[in-house]
Amino acid sequence: MRKVSFPFVGTANIPFENLMRAFGNDVILPSRPTKETLSLGTKYAPEFACLPFKIVLGTYIEVLEKGANTLVSTGGVGPCRAGLYTALQEKILKSLGYEFEMITLEPPSRYLKDLIQNIKKLINVKLSFKDYIRIAKFIWKELQLLDKAEKLSHKVRPLEVKKGEASLAYKKAVDLVREAKDLKELLEVEREIENLFDKIDKKDIDPIKIGIVGEIYVLLEPSANLEIEEMLGDLGVYAERSMFLAGYTFYNAIMDLFRRPGEMDVKKEAMPYFKEMCGGHGRESVGNAIIFAKRGFDGVIQLSPFTCIPEIVAKSILPRVCEKYNIGFLPVTLDEQTGKEGLRTRIEAFVDLLSARKKKNFIKGDAKNGALFGY
Amino acid sequence: MKVGVPRTLFYYAYSPFICSFFEELGVEVVVSELTSKKIIDEGVEDAVSDACVPIKLFHGHVKNLLNKVDFVLVPRLVSVNDESTFCPKFLGLPDMLESSLPDFDNMLEVRVDTKGKRSELFKTCLKTAGTLGIGFFKTLRAFNKALKNYEEYKRKFREGTIPYLGVESRDKNSDVIIGVVGYPYILYDSYLSLDIIKKLISMGCHVVTPEMLAEEEKRREDLKLRKLLFWTFSNGVLRASYNFIRENKVDGIIHVTAFGCGPDFIVDKLLELECKEKNVPFLTVTLDEHTGQEGVNTRLEAFVDMIRIKKARKEAAVS
Numbered sequence: 215m216r217k218v219s220f221p222f223v224g225t226a227n228i229p230f231e232n233l234m235r236a237f238g239n240d241v242i243l244p245s246r247p248t249k250e251t252l253s254l255g256t257k258y259a260p261e262f263a264c265l266p267f268k269i270v271l272g273t274y275i276e277v278l279e280k281g282a283n284t285l286v287s288t289g290g291v292g293p294c295r296a297g298l299y300t301a302l303q304e305k306i307l308k309s310l311g312y313e314f315e316m317i318t319l320e321p322p323s324r325y326l327k328d329l330i331q332n333i334k335k336l337i338n339v340k341l342s343f344k345d346y347i348r349i350a351k352f353i354w355k356e357l358q359l360l361d362k363a364e365k366l367s368h369k370v371r372p373l374e375v376k377k378g379e380a381s382l383a384y385k386k387a388v389d390l391v392r393e394a395k396d397l398k399e400l401l402e403v404e405r406e407i408e409n410l411f412d413k414i415d416k417k418d419i420d421p422i423k424i425g426i427v428g429e430i431y432v433l434l435e436p437s438a439n440l441e442i443e444e445m446l447g448d449l450g451v452y453a454e455r456s457m458f459l460a461g462y463t464f465y466n467a468i469m470d471l472f473r474r475p476g477e478m479d480v481k482k483e484a485m486p487y488f489k490e491m492c493g494g495h496g497r498e499s500v501g502n503a504i505i506f507a508k509r510g511f512d513g514v515i516q517l518s519p520f521t522c523i524p525e526i527v528a529k530s531i532l533p534r535v536c537e538k539y540n541i542g543f544l545p546v547t548l549d550e551q552t553g554k555e556g557l558r559t560r561i562e563a564f565v566d567l568l569s570a571r572k573k574k575n576f577i578k579g580d581a582k583n584g585a586l587f588g589y
Numbered sequence: 590m591k592v593g594v595p596r597t598l599f600y601y602a603y604s605p606f607i608c609s610f611f612e613e614l615g616v617e618v619v620v621s622e623l624t625s626k627k628i629i630d631e632g633v634e635d636a637v638s639d640a641c642v643p644i645k646l647f648h649g650h651v652k653n654l655l656n657k658v659d660f661v662l663v664p665r666l667v668s669v670n671d672e673s674t675f676c677p678k679f680l681g682l683p684d685m686l687e688s689s690l691p692d693f694d695n696m697l698e699v700r701v702d703t704k705g706k707r708s709e710l711f712k713t714c715l716k717t718a719g720t721l722g723i724g725f726f727k728t729l730r731a732f733n734k735a736l737k738n739y740e741e742y743k744r745k746f747r748e749g750t751i752p753y754l755g756v757e758s759r760d761k762n763s764d765v766i767i768g769v770v771g772y773p774y775i776l777y778d779s780y781l782s783l784d785i786i787k788k789l790i791s792m793g794c795h796v797v798t799p800e801m802l803a804e805e806e807k808r809r810e811d812l813k814l815r816k817l818l819f820w821t822f823s824n825g826v827l828r829a830s831y832n833f834i835r836e837n838k839v840d841g842i843i844h845v846t847a848f849g850c851g852p853d854f855i856v857d858k859l860l861e862l863e864c865k866e867k868n869v870p871f872l873t874v875t876l877d878e879h880t881g882q883e884g885v886n887t888r889l890e891a892f893v894d895m896i897r898i899k900k901a902r903k904e905a906a907v908s
Contacts, residue, residue, distance in 0.1 A: 262854035292819030293674045295851055301815045302855050305862055318815070488684050490665060490700075492677035493819075520639065523851035527681035530637035534688040547639060 215240050216338060219282035221270040222247055224434040225364070226459055228392050229356040234286075236349045238339030242282040244273045247437045251276060256550050258306055264519035265548050266296070266431035269438055271303055278312045286336065289320040294493030294524050348397070355400045356391055359407065361458040363387035366411040368454060371447030375415040381444060383410040421452040422568050425506030427499040428517035429525050432548055433457050439517050440554045442546070442561070449565050454511075456502035457495070480505065487531050496524030500531050504539065512568045513542030515561075520549035542568050590721065591617045592697065593654030593661040597624065597646045598679070601753060601773035602822075605742035606735045607662070610714060613731030614723050619658050621650040624780035628653055629878050635689050641847045642877050643774050644678050644685070646781065651686060651693065660697035660721075667702035673821045676852050746800045753777035754786060763795035765896050768833040770799055770860075771845035772822045781876060783885050785845060792893055797839060799829030807832065814859075823852045830860055834867050841870035841896045843889075848877035870896055 218234045220227070222244040234241050245251075247269045255272030263271075274285055290297025304316040317332050341349075367384035374380050387407045394400045424446060432438045433455055446453040484501035491497060503514045516532055518525030529545050536543035544564045546557065592611050594600060599607075600620070611618045622628065624646060632649025654661045663683045666675045674680065683698045699717050703709035711732055718728040742752060749758050754777060767789055775782055776798060789796050799807070810828040818824050826844075833839045844860055846853040857873055864871035872892045874885060 260854040260858045262849055262851075262857075289816070293677050293680065295819070295855060298816060298818060298855055302858060304815075306858070309862055309865075487688065488681065490667065490680045490684070492680035494677070496677065496681065521849045521851055521854070523677040524681075526637060526640055527677055527685055530640070530685040531681075531688040534691075 216284045216336070217242050217282045218284045218286055218336065219244055219274075219277035219280075220286045221273055222435070223431065224436065224459065225360045225388055225391075226434070228360065228388070229353045232356065233349065233353050234336065236345075237337045237341075239284075239336060242277050242280050244277050247273060247435070252550050258310065262521050264429075264522050265438055265550065266429070266435075266519055267299055267303075268550060269431075269435070270299070271306065274303060274307060275310075275312075278307065278314060282314065284315045284317060284336075286317045286319065289318040289325070290493075291321060291324055292493055296494065352397050352400065355397060356394075357459050359391050359400060359404055360388065362404070363391070363407050364458070365454075366407070368443060368447065369452065370411050370414055370416065371444070372421040372450045372452045373416040373419065375417055377448065379414045380411070380447065383414060386410060419450075421450055422513075422565060422572065423452045423454070423506075423511040424513045424515055424565075424568070425454055425456065425503065425511045426515050426517060427456045427502045427506075427528075428495070428515075428546075429519055429522050430457055430495055432517045432519055434459065438519075439546075439548060440552065440557050442515070442517065442557070445558055445561055446565070449562065451565055453515075454506070456498065456506075487535055488528070492524050492527055494522065494524030496526075496528040499525065499528040500535055503532055503535055503541075503543075507536070507539035507541045511541060512572055513544065513564065515564070516543070516545045518545070518547055520547050542571070591619050591658040591660075592721075593619045593621065593651075593658035595647055595650035595654060595661065595663075596621045597650050597778065598643055598682075598774045599664055599666060601777045603739070605752075606739040609738040610731050610735035613734045614718055614721070614727060616721065619654065621653040624650075624778050626780075629780075633878060637685070637689060639849065640678070640685075641850050642781065643772075643847055644682075645878065646778075647682070648686065648689065651690065655693065655695070658695070660695050661693070662697045662699065665698060665700045667700065668704050669701065669821060670705040672817055673819055673824055675822070676820050678851070743800075743803075747803060749801060751777065751786065751798070751800075754779060754784075756787060756790060758786065758790065758796040758798070758801070760790070760795050763793055764900070765793070765841075765893060766795045766797065766839045767893070767896075768797050768830060768839040768842045769845060770826045770830050770833075770842060772826065772847075773800060775845055775847060775876065782845060783876070783880065783882050785843070785874065785885065785889065788886060788889055789843075789893070792890065794893060797833065799825050802829050802832060810835075812859075818852070818855065820852045823856050827856055827859060831863065834863060834869050839869070840900065841872070841892065843892065844871070844873045846873060846875055848875050870899070 216239045218239040219242040220230055227244065231241050231243060251272035252269055254275050255268035259268045259271050287300050289300060300316055300318040317335060319332055320329055322329050363384055367380050371380040387410055390403045390406060394403050426433065434457065443453050480498050480501035483504040484497045488497045488500045499516055506514055514536055516529060518529065533543055542564065544560065594604065594607060608618050628649035629646060631652045632645040632647065636645040636648040651661055663686060665683050666679045668674045683696060686693055686696065699713065701713055703713065714732050715725065715728050745752060751758055769776060769786055769789065776786065786796050807825060807828040810831050812827055812831060818827065830842055833842065842860065842864060844857055846857060861871055870892065872888065874888065
């Protein structure tokens with residue numbers, strides 16, 4: 215029997231676990247990455263591997279120890295190095311003596327045959343066409359609901375009267391999604407999630423708005439970004455991320471099949487400053503920063519793992535872009551040495567700066583901020 | 590008209606082509622000064638802080654040229670063969686410079702995406718000459734001359750001369766042969782590489798580098814990977830090293846890399862694993878703007894001594 219496991223990315227493990235089970239596999243669930251996971255990864259990874267590589271390698275070791283014999287992950291076509299990670303991780307893990315099969319799901323446009331073959335390996339029960347449709351609908355709804363719950367938590371957290379309520383509601387929402395058995399239950403859960411966040415007492419204020427851009431793994435996995443969104447929310451900031459699971463899956467798996475470049479508007483915005491696709495999400499970081507600026511956000515935070523090449527290119531471009539659009543910019547580089555308190559200090563300073571700027575603009579009656587009331 | 594060519598990155602791989610092409614067009618070519626502390630410092634000042642040393646250095650070399658020439662050449666190297674691209678930083682290089690050097694307004698940006706086709710390369714040359722107001726026939730002549738010059742340079746390399754360092758790397762009487770592998774812009778920049786190659790030669794070693802293998806020879810090498818690496822230079826380094834190991838051409842391998850180099854963490858680990866498996870001594874030297882000569886010397890000496898002892902033991906065991 216296949217004992218399948220996979221990297222831990224945000225809440226993605228919930229739909230992925232269900233998918234693997236529906237295909238007739240045993241699943242060894244990865245647990246949320248901890249300090250130990252990271253130090254395991256750091257121990258066996260090359261020094262200049264990026265944080266996601268180290269966390270994922272650590273997770274693999276943990277699940278292999280728990281008895282997994284198949285590791286499933288995604289690939290890529292470069293030039294971002296993440297597309298080669300599974301190849302290297304497989305070599306490292308085998309040199310440590312583990313026995314397993316590594317299954318890499320490559321993007322369909324260039325590796326369709328390969329992808330189908332790999333997916334076939336993971337389907338270990340007989341399923342009818344109707345079953346596939348049912349599974350697909352269910353998983354897609356799960357993805358959407360998880361994103362929805364997260365977005366609601368970001369919206370409500372800066373406004374909550376009693377600290378911590380939004381985080382609690384979010385936790386509950388995730389549990390509800392996890393426990394739902396079929397599509398019908400999921401539809402009920404959707405209403406329940408909305409209720410959960412509706413019930414929270416909210417202040418009537420206009421919070422500082424910060425957009426978060428950067429590399430996908432550190433963006434999606436809170437244990438990698440030291441829960442930066444919660445941190446911002448607790449400081450009374452509305453934080454919005456540029457990337458969510460459902461959207462990402464859609465653009466990179468489904469649109470890719472039809473060879474349609476995803477997120478056209480983001481790329482178009484970035485074009486004048488970033489003319490070449492250079493892998494990862496460097497160009498998206500620049501494009502999304504511009505979109506945030508146009509939507510009236512006060513600042514942008516870029517999250518990048520140390521030595522991440524596409525984000526370094528973006529990092530040299532972002533200051534100019536943010537200056538042009540007159541919004542604040544804070545680059546945050548993450549590695550195994552980054553401490554939460556240090557990050558909090560920097561974030562607090564950044565938020566103070568933005569609120570001071572907002573006040574000043576308001577008093578001066580800056581036309582750009584739409585506050586022309588004769589002070 | 591004067592065109593400035595920064596003496597780093599692409600320079601150490603393609604300058605014989607680039608410089609002779611411009612010269613044949615009747616354009617004066619000004620190459621930036623040799624890398625020095627001043628150039629590195631100037632680069633560090635403006636480049637984004639976590640960029641690798643070669644990128645910082647590129648900023649410095651561009652600043653060295655800015656006021657001396659009409660245009661500074663900044664190629665956007667995308668692909669030169671049908672299997673790989675360049676490191677993302679090469680792909681985004683003009684964009685990075687435009688943002689980090691605000692008063693850089695005479696950039697001659699040339700996008701090179703030939704996929705290994707000579708016709709594409711000619712089109713790129715034609716376009717570049719066109720922006721300088723030069724016509725078809727003159728360009729064609731310069732193109733052919735540049736190609737010839739480039740072939741000549743590659744031949745010299747294969748015969749064991751390192752043109753940039755002005756040394757002959759092959760001394761058949763040396764007792765130790767060392768494969769020094771890494772990207773050309775690190776290996777052949779005396780200042781950046783702390784003259785590792787010359788140091789090894791002075792220690793009586795025979796040095797071989799990836800450029801001393803023909804492209805076709807490298808291409809034949811099986812990397813035993815599920816997927817080829819994405820980056821042209823990295824594949825070159827890896828294939829050359831595998832070739833050196835498989836054909837027993839070297840007694841040890843030294844991988845020279847830049848601190849924080851993105852592609853190299855994969856290259857370096859693969860090399861380490863391969864050398865371990867084949868029992869070939871392996872050393873990684875990581876360089877940045879702070880690396881000191883003495884520390885590197887000590888490590889090189891220890892590495893070569895270790896190889897000599899190992900060889901002596903082996904010989905003793907045989908006899």
